[in-house]
Amino acid sequence: MITADEVKKAARNKGFPAGVVEKDYALTWLLYGVYNSELKDVLAFKGGTALSIVYFPKFWRLSEDLDFTLTKEIRPEEIESMLKNGLNLLNEKTGMNFYIASFHSNPDHAIVLIQFTGSLGKNVIRMDISLKEMLVTKLLKMEISDGYSDSICFTILVYSLDEILLEKLRSIIQRGKSRDYFDVWMLLNKNKFDKDKIKDLFMEKCKFKKIKPDYEMFFEETKLNEARDFWEKGLGRLMKEVPVFDTIIADLKKELEFLK
Numbered sequence: 001m002i003t004a005d006e007v008k009k010a011a012r013n014k015g016f017p018a019g020v021v022e023k024d025y026a027l028t029w030l031l032y033g034v035y036n037s038e039l040k041d042v043l044a045f046k047g048g049t050a051l052s053i054v055y056f057p058k059f060w061r062l063s064e065d066l067d068f069t070l071t072k073e074i075r076p077e078e079i080e081s082m083l084k085n086g087l088n089l090l091n092e093k094t095g096m097n098f099y100i101a102s103f104h105s106n107p108d109h110a111i112v113l114i115q116f117t118g119s120l121g122k123n124v125i126r127m128d129i130s131l132k133e134m135l136v137t138k139l140l141k142m143e144i145s146d147g148y149s150d151s152i153c154f155t156i157l158v159y160s161l162d163e164i165l166l167e168k169l170r171s172i173i174q175r176g177k178s179r180d181y182f183d184v185w186m187l188l189n190k191n192k193f194d195k196d197k198i199k200d201l202f203m204e205k206c207k208f209k210k211i212k213p214d215y216e217m218f219f220e221e222t223k224l225n226e227a228r229d230f231w232e233k234g235l236g237r238l239m240k241e242v243p244v245f246d247t248i249i250a251d252l253k254k255e256l257e258f259l260k
Contacts, residue, residue, distance in 0.1 A: 037086030
């Protein structure tokens with residue numbers, strides 16, 4: 001575990017609150033615990049945190065939680081037991097005292113709250129595990145590391161960029177969170193995608209969830225108002241400069257025309 005002084009120095013260099021930086025540091029260690037346990041072959045890492053930690057660590061927004069998809073059918077109780085074993089290993093290695101504060105599941109999801117004690121004090125990380133999801137691209141094994149004095153390097157099972165984009169697009173239709181709009185905008189601006197392929201696969205992903213997608217669903221007034229209201233609050237502590245919401249939406253209306 002790094003010292004409070006190192007956390008504060010990193011916070012000054014990165015321009016973020018120390019608590020946010022320590023949580024970002026703890027996220028990588030928690031991933032280490034997951035992928036050095038029996039869960040390494042059954043949990044696929046995904047979402048915005050996969051973008052910030054695995055694919056674009058130098059310029060993506062920071063994250064506060066971890067999202068996974070279960071790739072093999074095992075009971076939630078087994079997931080909890082395997083996770084406990086991974087946390088025990090993690091505690092021996094870091095001295096940060098990670099433990100499961102709560103574990104709740106339904107047929108579709110498991111929500112886990114992991115409490116840890118870092119050099120600045122106690123904090124909580126949320127893990128969201130999708131128990132029923134259809135993958136339409138191949139999972140990848142990739143190596144990640146961090147840049148702290150106790151630097152670690154390990155291999156994880158992670159979604160492809162195509163799959164992350166597809167689920168982010170579907171998430172906008174389902175919930176329309178500010179982070180989803182931002183991540184889709186960034187992905188489309190930083191990468192080249194085969195849009196015909198994405199459109200076909202997007203229809204498959206939506207069909208699995210019994211959603212009939214329509215271009216207008218991305219920009220429903222209720223969704224946009226909710227995302228706009230939370231834009232600064234939701235993204236402000238996770239990035240140095242928050243882009244203008246209306247500019248992002250105007251760009252997305254053009255970028256997503258291929259889904260009409």
